[in-house]
Amino acid sequence: MKLAIDSSRCKGCNLCMLVCPYRIFKEGKEQNERGIILPELDRPERCPNCRLQKLYGRTLCGLCQMICPDQAIRWDDEAKNERQKVEVEF
C-alpha cells in the first residue's frame, strides 16, 4: 500500500504534520492549482501502515487519516508488478 494525499480535498491545514510519529509529512512549498500548499511526503515507505496493513488485515496507526478533517489521506494499492522502495527505521 502507498500513502497518498488527495489534492482535490486537502485544504493545507498541516494537521497531519503534527500527529505523524514518523514525521512523514513535511511542509510543502508550492501552491497547487487551487492555491493550496499541500504537505509533501518524506519517504512515505517508512510508514508502517504502508508495509504491514495487508499483513495484519487492519489499519495500524492511521492517526493522520483519522485527524485529517478533509478526508484527504488514503492508502492506495500498488499496481501489479510495481517496484517498491523499502525503508525501515529503528
Added chain:
Amino acid sequence: MSFRDWYRADRLPTIYCAGCGNGTVINCALHAVDTLGWRWEDTIFVSGIGCSSRAPGYIRTDSLHTTHGRALAFATGIKLARPELHVVVFTGDGDLAAIGGNHFIHACRRNVDMTVICMNNWIYGMTGGQGSPTTPRGAITTTTPYGSGEGVFDLSALAVAAGANHVARWTSYHVKELTNAIDAGLRTPGFSLIEVLTQCPTAYGRRNKLREVSDTIEYLKTHAILLQRYNRLVAEGKPVPEDMFTVGEFVRRNRPAMGVPP
C-alpha cells in the same frame, strides 16, 4: 469496509475552514459506527444548525437537519416512533447549550436511547464569532470585545447531574480516545453525551492568539488533564494547575432508559 465508505464522496470536500476540527470528529464518529457493524439503513444522523450540524449532509445515511437547538427533540421523536433505529445526534455548543439547553436537560432526564456528539468550539463559528455559553472567561469574541466576563457552562457536568447514562469529554487531538469514547457511547443504552473540544481557527483562534491550527491543538494537548489524575491530585490535596480542563469518562451507569427496543 472502512469509515470512508460512509461519506458521500460527491459532497466532499466539506465547507469547513482549513484546520476545522469538525471533520476529525466526523471521522471518529463514523469509525466507531463502522466498527460496530451498523448498517446505513438502520442508522440516522440528526443535527440542528451550525457548522457542526452540517455533518450529516456529508454522510450517506438518512439524516435530519432540523431547526436551531431542536435536534434532540426531533431525535426523541424518531426514537419513539422507530425504536429499532440507531440515532446519533451531531450538535455544537451553541446548538446544545444555548438555544437547545432545555431540550438537552430533559433528554438527559428522560434518558432517551441516543448518542449525542457535541462539538464544542467555544464560539458560534458559523454566524460570525459571537460568544456562546461555553466561551472561556476573558476570551474575545464579536459580542464580547473586551473579553467575556461570564461563567462557563460545563456541559458534561450538566449531563451527569441531569441523569445521562454515559458522559465523556475528549478533544479533537485525542482521536483514538475519542473513537473509543464514542464507541462506548453507542453501545450504552440510554442517553450518551460525548463532548468534544475542537479548534476553530477562523472565528475563535483568530481573535484569541491561537491563529494557527497548531496553536489550538497545542492548547488542547497541554491543557487537557485526565479525570483520574485530577481526582488523584484533589484527593492528595495537591494544587491542580490553572485553567486545565478534565478529559475522560465522567460517568457510565445503567439507569432505566427510554426508547430502547424490547
